[in-house]
Structure formats: structure tokens, C-alpha cells
Amino acid sequence: MAEIPRSDLSVAEEILGGYPAEEPALIQILQDVHRAYNYLPCDVLERVAEALDVPLAKVFSVSTFYKSFSLEPQGDTIVKVCTGTACHIRGAGLLVEELERQLGVGPGETTEDLSFTIKTVNCVGACAMAPVMIVADKYWGSAKPTRVKKYLAKGGDDEN
């Protein structure tokens, strides 16, 4: 079996330094870790558990409970499709299908080259522009399946 590469823990140490070493800070710390590493690496979770003196099992249960955490490495670009009610009735399902066709992976999955991860989310609070698709941090309102390719190509680019 290939050896699991170790993560650079110095980033984690820096994050841990910014919080009191107690359980209530756990979620906030995991959020920062997620942002920094783009997922929750196992060895970092072990370090967090140790630093906060919380059982590793508890850290895992929190890591798997909340939707914003992923235990797998994620793609460089996260593509989110809102499948909230307003987006659902305005055709969000067609967007997801088109994405699957374009990228060859489904919701929750990452392309093999780690370039894209597709996620479905429940309402991003921009229902007036439903259906909404977010590529990197760029919101596409009234998104159309026929334009999915374009949205992906433009990525987080500011220009419309």
C-alpha cells in the first residue's frame, strides 16, 4: 500500500494558535482547517483532537455531521448547484444533469484530475435569481443548462 502523504502541520498549528484550546472552538477550527487544506486531512484531525484534548472519535463525528466538511481532497474549483425549493421548481435538476454530462462525475464527487468538485446545496439565499449555480465564488443567476459549459470555462472570472 502506498504510504499516506503527511500534511504540512505548520498551517494547522497556526490555526490552533488562534483559538482557545477547548471543545467549543472545534467547529471553528475545523472550518479554518478546511479552508486552508481544502479538506480535512486525517493527520490534521489527529493533531486537532490532541490539541483540544477531545477524543478523536468526537472530532470525526463532528467532521462527518456537518455538510461543509469533506474528508476527501476536493477539486480546485468547487461547483455548487443550489437545489433549494425555489431553484428546484425552476429547473435546478437539469443543471445538475448537465454538469454530470460535462464533468463525468455526480454531486459530491470530484473529477479525477482534481480540477472540479460538484456539490448540491440547499438554498444559497439568492432564490430571486433561481436557479443558481456557483462556480468557485462566482454566482450565476437564472442559470441555463445550455450555458453550463460557459460557466465552467469562465470559472471564478469576474467578467460576464
Add this chain to the structure above:
Amino acid sequence: MRIESKDRFETLRAQARESNASRMQQVLVCCGTGCLAWGSKKVAEAFASEIAKRSVDATVDLFVKSTGCHGFCERGPLVALQPSGILYTKVKPNRVEEIVETTLIGGEVIQNLLYKEPVSGERIAQYDEIPFYKNQVRVAMRNIGRIDPTSILDAIAEGAYSGLARALFEMTPDEVLDEVEISGQRGRGGAGFATARKWRSCKAAPGDRRFVLCNGDEGDPGAFKDRSIMEGDPHSVIEGIIIGAYALGAHEGWIYVRDEYPLAVVNLGIAIAEARKYGLLGQNIMGSGFDFDIKISRGGGAFVCGESSALMRSLEGKTGEPRAKYVHSTEKGLFDLPTVLNNVETWAGIGAIIDRGGEWFASMGTERSKGTKAFSLVGKVKNTGLIELPMGTTLRHIIYDIGGGILNDRPFKAVQTGGPSGGCVPAELLDLPVDFEELTKAGSMMGSGGMIVMDDRTCMVDVSRFFLAFLEEESCGKCTPCREGLHQMVQIYDRLIAGDGVEGDIELIERLAAGMQLGSLCELGKSAPNPVLSTLRYFRSEYEAHIRDKACPAGICRELTAYEIIEEGCDGCHVCFKACPVDAIEGVVKELHIIHQDACISCGACFDVCPTNTIRTFPKIELKKAEVV
């Protein structure tokens, strides 16, 4: 800079008002989520440099129109000019020079940048004249779109913290409680529990450490009022929380914000830092001797964390699993200490109630539901967006007068309120006055104020399945009736929409629903059957059609629906050809197109784009019958 007395606060407010009034011209560039995405930062920069270049006497400020308001997000970036009140839409950096030249200097309106009313097609120059706004009464959203949310002085000039000054210097904590009681305000986060009653029960709990929390988790899909308030006027929320803390004798507070709302976190953070700088948070607030501070906590993305006990567990750094209701969080809440949790909109109303009096608030609304309520009006309606209206306004007024009616003038079918725990209110009840009681009577709920309008192209079986699947995913799994009940329900619905429903399924659904209502631990499971029961109540025949006729009357469920092009109407525009994801449509420009049934996946993409409405749906079973013949 610290405000050390009431006098100092009043002087500062007067100065802020004066400086706002003396501003010659103001260019307001919207920086809400939608507009930012359209590149509004670049527009603001372009204005700043253009104005400097020509030394025009004007300032450029950022503001946030409530997110998604009026579908305006689609028309961003938005630029409002003061004092003229002109609103320009879709402003790109390359038009900035023209705006400065023609409007700021020349005083002329540029017609093609104005907002076009979708109903009348008329171009409207003044923001206030847009029908969508004219009909509203704004309390919780009083300053959204009027202030720069990142400027505390701007907020103070518009009245922020005036209620706090009044509470701290003119009222005892008990008088604040009395005032809130007089207002009759009920919680805006879902259940509609009376605010004053909740506060009193917390206050009566023994111990001297207690907490105030703000629920900014806004999990109901289709609702975004709390997001808009936190992004567009964070000070209203902060002021309300401080007043509540004063009434309760609490010194620590938290705002729990959904992870999907990054801009809300940023703007709240700035507002809290500014409030501290001005001595409105921290030690000895305004020199009154009262100490209080607020922290922000970002949620982890779990719907159930909006539930009060789950939210508190999450704040403690744990998984957000609710606990049984017999433990009251007002007595044993966060860290097992007395805690008050209120919704964002509830808190945002408190400052206004104290400033203007409980009687004023109670003069609006209905007998048992006082004041105004924010709704997000979305779905198949012409004007989508955020609205605030007195309780008791009819659905008809909301959907037709404010919403402008149904998209593409299709028939209205139902409006879904209350999120996944709510229900669907049918067309027969259009004259229903919207308040807590009436919605509950109609089998739905106020919830967090999402109103999702549905037209005849919405299948009620599909919508119910949507909510069940949502809740199945979001159930924390702690109790069996909710975890297993939802799972079984989804399986039954999967059968229904696949055409495999059998006689007795409806009764089975009803039995399961009753069990879940009785046996679930928290409101998530208890209220999960609501969408099911309300659609069964009003749209039972649609269920029966799925089961008996293997047909989806709305033409949505794919296994049951086929599409075809009506020969007479098709002008060969080729739009459907391009929209079809599986190349099932054949035809050349200007000639009749046809859909190949064997390749068609019934996704409806062609139907949605057809400009001449010449695609129709029919039950797939007719195809099979034809084959047999």
C-alpha cells in the same frame, strides 16, 4: 471616539445626520452578493476615479440592496443616485463616464439604464416608485438599502442604536420587557412564540450567568430574509441583541450564522468591531454601566442546527443533535445555563419597538399576530424578492399586486410557505390573510417566511418528495420515527413518481405521517409530514392520477410524461433543438421539428425554452398503448 454618555450619542447622531444631509451628491453602488458577482466593485472604483478626475462634488458609497430583492440581483450591478433617487441597473464600468457626465453633471436621466417594470414594460426612474416597493411597510428591514452596512455612522444617522439609548437611560430592564410585551411581537424564526414570554421565563431562571443568542442559520430553502438583514443592516440585529441582553441581565451573546452566508459574516464582523470602537459593545456601554459583548459563530451546514437545542450543541462545538423538548433552553440552554434564542428578524425588530413604542408595533397586523413580517417571494412569480408587510395581508395581494402575478401568465396553483415543515396553500385560499394562525389552519406554517409560488407546471407529488428527500438527508438520525419514517416515505414517493404506485399507498403515507408526528424527538421529525399532509388535503386527485392512471397531471414526473411538438404552432426557430441535452430533437431552421420518443428523456428542457409554447406534454402511457395497437 467612544460614546460615553447619552448626550454624546445624541450629538454624534445629529452630526451624522447633518453630514449625510450636507452631502451634495451620493453615488450608491450595490455590493450585495448578486451585484458583487456582477463586478460591482469595479464599478465603484470607476466612479471614484471618474469623480476625482473631474472634481465633481460627490461621494461614492457602497450599500447593499437586500439580496435578491425584486430579482434585482439579475440586473446588477445597481447604482442609486442621491438625492435624486434615480436607480440605474446593469451598470458596467464602461458606462460610468457617461453617468457622471450626463446625470451627475448634466442632471439628465439615461433612459436605457433605468429599471423596466416586467408587468407594464414601463421604465421607472425612481426607486420608490417601483410598485414592488410602494406597497411595503418595513420595520425589521427599515434600513436595508438605505445605509452603507459597513458604516456605523450611516446607520446611526438613520436611527440605529436610538432604541438602545432609550432602553439604557430611560428604562429599567423590566420596563424594556413590558414594552416588548405590549408590542405583542412573536418570534419570526418559525413557531411564533411570544418574545416577551420567552424572555420572562429566562429571566426567572435561577443563576446569574445567562446568554442571548441570535439564530442566523436560515435553513429553510427558499427563504433569505435573514441573510438580507445581516448583510444589509447588521446594526439592527446587534442593537436588538444588546437591548435583549440588558432586559435579561446577560453579558455574553452569540450570532450563529450559516456557513453559506459569507458576506453576512463579513458585514456582521465589521459592524461588531465598529460598535466596540464606539463603545456600543464591551464594557460600560454608552457610559451606562452595562457590559455586554457578541461573538459570531459560523454554522457547519446542517439544517437541523437551526433548531434551538441543536444550535446550542453546535455552539458548544459538538454535533448538532436536538434534545427532547421537556428541557427548556430558557432554563438550561447553552452550556446548560439560561439562554434566550431569537431569530435575526425578531432581534432586528426590537430596536424599533423600543424606539417607537410597543403600541406602535401592535397597531399593525392582526388580533394575534402583531406587526409586520418579512417574506421572500420566489418561485414562478414575476417579481421575486424580499418584502415586508403588515401581518394579515392576503395572499392575493402579495402574489398579484406585489408579485405582479404568475410568470408567463400561467395559472396559479399553490404557494408553499413554512419551508420543509410547512405546506402548500392552494388557489382556493388566495384570499387568506397571512398570519401565524391562518397559515396553521390552512395546514401550513409561517416558518421563516419563504413563499414559493407554484404554477400549473409544478407537480405536488414531486414537490412533496423534494421536501421529504431534503429532510431525510438533514435528519440527524438520533430518533427512529424521523430517520426511518422519512426513509420509508421517500421510497413510497419514488414509487409514485415512477408509476409504480399501488392502491393503499396514500393510506400508508397517512399512517406513517401520523406515527412520525407522534413519535419524533424534535420538531424536524414532528413537522416533516406537513408538506405531505397538506398536498394530500388539497391535491389528492393528483396522487390518485399517479397511482391509478399512471399519469402526472402537471407533466413533470419523467417516467410518466412524454413531450411532443404541436405541428401547427412550430415555426422552426430551432431553440428546442439547441436546448435538448440528448439530441432527441430533429429539425432544421424554419421547418417543423420533431421529438424522437425513443431518445427523449422527458427532462422538459425544450418545453421551458420554447418561445411559441408549441410543445405539449401527455401521459407516457399513451405511447405504450399506441405501441400495443
